[in-house]
Amino acid sequence: MDPGETVWHTQMALEAELEKVPELQCSICFTTYDNVFKTPKQLDCTHTFCLECLSRLMAISMDPQEGKISCPFCRHLTPIPKNGPPALTTSREVLCHLPRHQQHEEPVWLEGEKLCYKRLKTGMPAFCICIDIGASGHGASPPAQTGSRTGLLGRLTDWKKLLLFAVLMVLLVVIVLWPLQCIITTGSMRCIHRAPPPNTSTTVPITISRP
Numbered sequence: 001m002d003p004g005e006t007v008w009h010t011q012m013a014l015e016a017e018l019e020k021v022p023e024l025q026c027s028i029c030f031t032t033y034d035n036v037f038k039t040p041k042q043l044d045c046t047h048t049f050c051l052e053c054l055s056r057l058m059a060i061s062m063d064p065q066e067g068k069i070s071c072p073f074c075r076h077l078t079p080i081p082k083n084g085p086p087a088l089t090t091s092r093e094v095l096c097h098l099p100r101h102q103q104h105e106e107p108v109w110l111e112g113e114k115l116c117y118k119r120l121k122t123g124m125p126a127f128c129i130c131i132d133i134g135a136s137g138h139g140a141s142p143p144a145q146t147g148s149r150t151g152l153l154g155r156l157t158d159w160k161k162l163l164l165f166a167v168l169m170v171l172l173v174v175i176v177l178w179p180l181q182c183i184i185t186t187g188s189m190r191c192i193h194r195a196p197p198p199n200t201s202t203t204v205p206i207t208i209s210r211p
Helices: 003-020 051-061 148-186
Strands: 040-042 048-050 068-070 077-079 108-111 114-119 127-132
Touching (some): 048 051, 051 068, 051 114
Antiparallel strands (some): 040 048
């Protein structure tokens, strides 16, 4: 066989294999899929997007009466399940091409206008992460952690705020109020009262003549 034909067939085989690999990033946010908030969710039209983008799209543009979401590509309508976008069909084809530790879908639920996920792993502290999917949402909120450390940090923050307020009040009195009081009382910026000038009047001696 001609070496050129061999190279051509090899190239065609590689291209065919690449075509079998699904897109591993969301076509809306261009972020790589994972098994939590970026879980690949498939619409009825077979187009796949991440859970977070579909949830934001639902919160912004979905008609509450119809309960359907429009595909950003083909405008085909897909009914939203009762439990929201997390209950949409997960694309197993995409999920199986992710790293091994991300091939198991983690439980994510819809709570109002937030997507929430609680991590429960043996030997690691549990915490909950929520993402605001409303029109004013800007990303993930910090993990909700409770405990003595949080309370101590809160008290330290309050103490620093009180100290800063006290320092500002002292500076306000010294820099603004004190000179203002001096101007009102003495007529100048100097708050030391001037001593009255000494009496320079001369005394005229009085002579009394005796008869």
